[in-house]
Amino acid sequence: MSALLGLLRKEVYHILRDRRTLVVIVALPVLQVIIFGYAIRTDVDHVRLAIVDPAPDTVTLGIRARFAAAGVFEDVALVPRIEQLEDLFRRGAAQGAVVFEAGFAERLARGLPAGLLIIADATEPNTGSIVASYATAVVQGYQQEAPPSNGAIHIVPSVRMRFNPTRESSNLFVPGLMAFVLTIISSLMTAISLTREKETGTLEALLVSPLRPWQIIVGKVAPYLVVGFASVVGVILEARLVFHVPLRGSLVLLLAEGIVFILVSLSLGILISARTSSQRVAMMGALIGTMLPTMLLSGFIFPLESMPWPLRAISVIVPARWFVLVARSIMLKGVGLSYLWQPTLVLLVMALVLLTASTRAFHERLDQ
Amino acid sequence: MSGDLAIDVQDLTRRFGAFTAVGGITFNVRAGEVFGFLGANGAGKTTAIRMLTGLLVPSSGRATVAGHDVARDAERVKRDIGYMSQKFSLYEDLTVRENITLYGGIYDLRDREIRDRSARMLANLQLEHAADQLVRAIPLGWRQKLAFSVALLHQPRVVFLDEPTSGVDPITRRQFWELIYDAAAGGTTVLVTTHYMDEAEYCDRISIMVDGRIGAMGTPAELKRDFKVSSIDDLFVQLARPTGSAQGPAA
Amino acid sequence: MRRILFLARAEVLHVVRDRATLAQVLIVPVLQLLVLSNAATFLVTNTPTYVVDFDRTSVSRGLVTRFRASGHFLVDEQSASPELANEALLRGDATMVLTIPHDFEATLVRTGSAPIQLTVNAEKGSAAGIVQSYATSIAAAYASELESSVRGASLGGSDAPPVRGVPKIDLRVRSWYNPALNYKYYMVPGILVALVTLIGTLLTAQNIAREKELGTLEQLNVTPMTRGQFIAAKLLPFWALGMLNLAIGLLVGALVFGVPMRGSLLLLFGAAAVYLVAALAIGLWISSVVDTQQQAMFVTFFVMNVYLLMSGLFTPIDSMAPWVRTVSQLNPVRHFVTISRAILMKGAGPADIAQPFLILTIFGAVTLALAIRQYSKRVA
Numbered sequence: 001m002s003a004l005l006g007l008l009r010k011e012v013y014h015i016l017r018d019r020r021t022l023v024v025i026v027a028l029p030v031l032q033v034i035i036f037g038y039a040i041r042t043d044v045d046h047v048r049l050a051i052v053d054p055a056p057d058t059v060t061l062g063i064r065a066r067f068a069a070a071g072v073f074e075d076v077a078l079v080p081r082i083e084q085l086e087d088l089f090r091r092g093a094a095q096g097a098v099v100f101e102a103g104f105a106e107r108l109a110r111g112l113p114a115g116l117l118i119i120a121d122a123t124e125p126n127t128g129s130i131v132a133s134y135a136t137a138v139v140q141g142y143q144q145e146a147p148p149s150n151g152a153i154h155i156v157p158s159v160r161m162r163f164n165p166t167r168e169s170s171n172l173f174v175p176g177l178m179a180f181v182l183t184i185i186s187s188l189m190t191a192i193s194l195t196r197e198k199e200t201g202t203l204e205a206l207l208v209s210p211l212r213p214w215q216i217i218v219g220k221v222a223p224y225l226v227v228g229f230a231s232v233v234g235v236i237l238e239a240r241l242v243f244h245v246p247l248r249g250s251l252v253l254l255l256a257e258g259i260v261f262i263l264v265s266l267s268l269g270i271l272i273s274a275r276t277s278s279q280r281v282a283m284m285g286a287l288i289g290t291m292l293p294t295m296l297l298s299g300f301i302f303p304l305e306s307m308p309w310p311l312r313a314i315s316v317i318v319p320a321r322w323f324v325l326v327a328r329s330i331m332l333k334g335v336g337l338s339y340l341w342q343p344t345l346v347l348l349v350m351a352l353v354l355l356t357a358s359t360r361a362f363h364e365r366l367d368q
Numbered sequence: 369m370s371g372d373l374a375i376d377v378q379d380l381t382r383r384f385g386a387f388t389a390v391g392g393i394t395f396n397v398r399a400g401e402v403f404g405f406l407g408a409n410g411a412g413k414t415t416a417i418r419m420l421t422g423l424l425v426p427s428s429g430r431a432t433v434a435g436h437d438v439a440r441d442a443e444r445v446k447r448d449i450g451y452m453s454q455k456f457s458l459y460e461d462l463t464v465r466e467n468i469t470l471y472g473g474i475y476d477l478r479d480r481e482i483r484d485r486s487a488r489m490l491a492n493l494q495l496e497h498a499a500d501q502l503v504r505a506i507p508l509g510w511r512q513k514l515a516f517s518v519a520l521l522h523q524p525r526v527v528f529l530d531e532p533t534s535g536v537d538p539i540t541r542r543q544f545w546e547l548i549y550d551a552a553a554g555g556t557t558v559l560v561t562t563h564y565m566d567e568a569e570y571c572d573r574i575s576i577m578v579d580g581r582i583g584a585m586g587t588p589a590e591l592k593r594d595f596k597v598s599s600i601d602d603l604f605v606q607l608a609r610p611t612g613s614a615q616g617p618a619a
Numbered sequence: 620m621r622r623i624l625f626l627a628r629a630e631v632l633h634v635v636r637d638r639a640t641l642a643q644v645l646i647v648p649v650l651q652l653l654v655l656s657n658a659a660t661f662l663v664t665n666t667p668t669y670v671v672d673f674d675r676t677s678v679s680r681g682l683v684t685r686f687r688a689s690g691h692f693l694v695d696e697q698s699a700s701p702e703l704a705n706e707a708l709l710r711g712d713a714t715m716v717l718t719i720p721h722d723f724e725a726t727l728v729r730t731g732s733a734p735i736q737l738t739v740n741a742e743k744g745s746a747a748g749i750v751q752s753y754a755t756s757i758a759a760a761y762a763s764e765l766e767s768s769v770r771g772a773s774l775g776g777s778d779a780p781p782v783r784g785v786p787k788i789d790l791r792v793r794s795w796y797n798p799a800l801n802y803k804y805y806m807v808p809g810i811l812v813a814l815v816t817l818i819g820t821l822l823t824a825q826n827i828a829r830e831k832e833l834g835t836l837e838q839l840n841v842t843p844m845t846r847g848q849f850i851a852a853k854l855l856p857f858w859a860l861g862m863l864n865l866a867i868g869l870l871v872g873a874l875v876f877g878v879p880m881r882g883s884l885l886l887l888f889g890a891a892a893v894y895l896v897a898a899l900a901i902g903l904w905i906s907s908v909v910d911t912q913q914q915a916m917f918v919t920f921f922v923m924n925v926y927l928l929m930s931g932l933f934t935p936i937d938s939m940a941p942w943v944r945t946v947s948q949l950n951p952v953r954h955f956v957t958i959s960r961a962i963l964m965k966g967a968g969p970a971d972i973a974q975p976f977l978i979l980t981i982f983g984a985v986t987l988a989l990a991i992r993q994y995s996k997r998v999a
Contacts, residue, residue, distance in 0.1 A: 036929075044935075046937065048937075089965065120793070124805050124935055125802055129794070136790065292651060292810075301659075303660075451838065458835070471842070474839070474842045502636075
C-alpha cells in the first residue's frame, strides 16, 4: 500500500512540476466550450431575405413591412424579376425570398387569389424549413387580420415548449459540449502521460517493481481524476455564467456523474496507450476512428432519434452519448437519479470494463 | 583558395547554452587523405561533423569544406560532400535499387549515370541478387556498406562517416575499411569518426578529441612515438585521464 | 524539378508498401462516409409521441391517425393520464405530448374551432421548432379535410363555389436546391471534405516527424535539395491522394446517396487542388514544428477539432455568433465546404465562388510559405 502511495505522490509531482501542461488541461476544456458554445448553434435569426416585387402597391408594402417588423429577417435585395434570384442564392447572398405577383392589391380587390411565393434555400434542410416556416407565419399573420371565412374549421394548437421555452441553442449544445470536450481532454491526459513513461522507459521500471498492475492504474488515474474534476467545475461555472444554461437539477448529482464520466474517459486513454505502442497506424486509426464518430454519434450535435437503428445501436458504446443525456437531463429537465439510474449504470459499467481491460493489457506486457 | 586542402578548420566552436560541445578546434585534411576523428562518447565528434556538413551553425571560428565556407555557403558544401550518419539512414521500406535511385535523383544524376553507377556499386558489394529486396530484409552489415556506397554515389570530394562501424561484426568492419581505402584511392577525402581505437591504425592521420578539444593529432606512428605508448588505445586512456592531459605535440 | 519527382516517388512507395496505412487512407474513409452520412441529420422523423385523448370520439381518433400516418410521429403510448404523459416526457420516452380536450368534437361542431395542446420537449432547440411546425401543419390539414367533407355533405357533393368576399392570398412555398429536404445531399459533400482533410493533414503531419525519428531526415538535409523542393516533394503525393479520395468519395456519394452534381466537376476539382495545398501545408508545418509523431498527432487532433466544428460542416455558419463568424474566415475548411456545397447543390459557377476561392488561394500560399520557412535543413 505504501508503494501505491509513493506512486501517487510521484504522479502528483509530475502534474505540479509541469505547470504548462496543468494549465493546458484545466484551461483547454473551458476555452473550447467558450469557442464552440458560440460556434455550434442552429438558431436561425438573421435570415437574408430577397424580395421580388414587380409592382409595389399598398398590400405588398404592408406585407413587406410585416417582414421587416418580424425581427428575424434582414432585407438584402429588392429585385423586380424572379430570374434575378438565382444569382443571389448561388452566391449565398440570400437565404430566402418573397415573390409577389404583379398587380397584387388589384387582384385581391377584385376577389381573385393573388400569388405569393416563398422560396427558401434548402441546401441545409433544417435552416431551409425554418426560414420557410418563419416566412409563412408572417404571411398568415397578415391574412388573419381579415375576418374569418364562414364555415371554415380551425383546430387551434396551443404549443408549450417544455424545458427550454426560448429554444436557446446554447441550452442544447453547451451540456453536450461539456461531454465532448471532457472526453477528449481526459483520454488524452492519461494517454500522453503513459506514452511519455513508455518513451522514457520508466514504465518498464514500474512494471518490474513490486507494484501490481491495478495499483499502477490507480496511481495514474487518481491524480488526473482530480484535475479532470477541476475542469468539470470550470465548465459548469462557465455554462451558468457565460451561457446562462439553467441548472434545474441537483448540482451534487451533476458533479458526481461528472466524476464517473471522467473516470470512463481516463480509463479509455489508458487502454488506448496500453494497446498501441506509439505506432503510426494505431495512432491514426485511433484518431480517425474516434474523432468523427464521437462528434456525430454522441447526440451532441445531431439528434440520435433521427438516426437509422444501426447507428443508434452503435451509439450505445460511445461513452459521451450517455453523459450528454445525463447532463442535459439534470441541467434542463431537473430530473434526479430515479430517472437517470440507467445511463448512470451504463457509465459505471463502462468504467469498470475499461479499467479491467487496461489492467489486463498491463499483465500482457509483463508476460511478454 | 586553400590549395589541396579538402577541409580547413580554424578555431571552430559550438556552444549549446552554457555547455561548450566543441571548444575551438583547428585542423586540416588534405585531399585524398583518410582522417580519423577519435574520442569518447560525448567528446564532441558528432557536433563537429554536423558543423562541417552544414547541419549546425558554428558559434564562432570558421571552416571550409571543398573550398566552401560551411557557415555562409552550407548549400554549396552539400553538393560536394557525402555523409553517413550514426543512425542508419536509408529507407527500410524501399528496395536497395529504389534507395540508390532516390539519392541519385536528388544529386541530379542523369538516368544513365544512375543506372551505370548502381550496377557498378551492386557488383562491387556483391549485392546484385538483393537489388530488388527491401532494405529491411538484408543483414545489418550489408546495409552499412550499402549506406556508405550510396553516400559516395554522386562522387563527392569529401565524405563524412559518423561511427560507420558501430554495432558491426569484426569481419564486416574489415570489409568496410577496404571500401574506405577504395574511395580514398579514387581521390575522395574521408573523415571518419570512431571509438574503436584499433581502427585508428587504418587512418593516414588521426585527431583525438577530449571534452570538445583536440587532445592530440598526427599519424598513428608519430603519436605513439611522441607519447611513448605502444598503442593508440593506451594513448587514449592517457589523454582521457584528467591529470595526464594535453601538452602533446599538436601538429 | 527532377529532384522533387524522385523524392515524391519514394513517398508514394512508403505509402504503398504500408498495407495498413493504405487501407486506412483508401477504405476507411469510404466506410465512414457510408456510415456517418446517415448520422448527420437534423431531420426530425419518428418523434416519439404520447397521446392524451380525453375526447375519444371519431374526430379525435381521426386526428391521432393523421399524426401516425404522417411519418413524422411515432405514437407508441396513449392514456388519459397527464401525469403518465409528464413522466414519459421527463424520462425522455416521449418528445411530444398531444393532449385532446374532453369536448373537442362537440366544440368543433358547435363553433368550428377547437383547441388541442402540444407539449414539446424543447431541450433540442430548433428540432422542437420543426416538431411544432409538423404538428401544426398536420392539424391544419386535418381541419381543412374536415371542412371540405362537411361542406361536401351539406352541398350534396357538388362542386363548392369559391368562398366569396374574402381576399385570399395564394401562398406557396418552394424549397430550392433540395426540395426533398434530403439531409444526405447536404452532409455527404461536407463529411467527404472532413475526411479528405483529416487524412491528408494527419499523414503530412506525421511525415516529417517520422523521418526525424528514423534519422533519414538528417541524410536528406546534407543533400543539396532546397527547402522548397523538399516541401513540394512531400506535398505532391498526398495532394494526389487527396484528389483520389475526393474522386472516390464523390463517386460513392453519387452512386449510393444520389447526391446531385449540378455544377462543373472541373471547377470543384480546381478548388480542391488549391484547398488541398492549404490543408497539407498546415500538416507539413505542424510536422516541422514538432519533434515526434506523437506530438504531431496531438497537435493535429486539436487543430482539426477546431477546424471541423467551426467550418459550418455540421451547424450553419449563419447561426454562429458574429465574432465566431469573423474568426472562421481564417478556416480553410469553411471555405471549401461552402464551395463544394455551392457547386454540387446549387450549380454555382466560377463567379459565384470567386470570393471563397480567392481566400483559399491566399491561404494556400501563406501556409505553404510558412511550411517552407519552418522546415529547417539544420538541426536545432
